[in-house]
Amino acid sequence: MQIRLYKEVSFDASHRLLHYQGKCHNLHGHRWRVEVWLSGCTDKETNILVDYNEIREVVDYYDHEIILNESDPMVPRIQEFHDVITTPGDPTSELLALLIRDEIERRYQNCGRNIIVDTIRVWESPTGCAELRHEDS
Template sequence: MVTRIYKETHFDASHRLMHYEGKCSRLHGHRWSVEVWMDGTPDEKSRILLDYNIIKNIINVYDHQVVLNKDDPMVEALSRFQTPVLTNGDPTSELLAEDIRERLNTFCREHDLSARVAKLRVWESEGCYAEVFAE
């Protein structure tokens, strides 16, 4: 039997888009919202597919952080003060959705859980989100 769970969580983080011309090319912050739908077979004993707090903790790697493209020249300067969260490309809501999906799926694989991300939304602001689905 396949079970689906849902978790909504939030984080505050700043980012900038190096390859975009416009105001988002400057460092700025958002109150990001993330919605996660996970499918799989719950554990036989606990009947839990994946603890909701695990989802939140994995996503919290971004909370109160600066998220930058690993190739951004700002990384070197910022690293003298704090370690930014680095992405393989500009940290758009689309890329963050893919990154969070991969972090969640990797955790499940490494812990031999049947849970996998079915759908995931990253809201950059009210009315604007990126969505990824299971591959």
């Protein structure tokens, strides 16, 4: 059966935008909110599309972490004291939407399931988010 579902997950993390001039150039934190819409065929045995906790696991990777551009000179210094998640570019809500979408889809493709992230929104604040839709990729 083809179905669509929704899951929302929040996480707390700090980041900075290396290539941006303004407040976000400084290391700072957010309560991020991620909304994910998935579609695909349910498992024939369980009638489940995905376990909601698997989506949470992908997003929780970022929870209470420091997220920096892999070329940020702060990375080696902070790594002396704390783990750092590095990204291939500035860790914007736009890039995090792409990375989280890719990880969710990769996990299901690796087990032979064709699960599509139709839409993902990553909220950096209560008033601003990036949205990535499947048809736009």
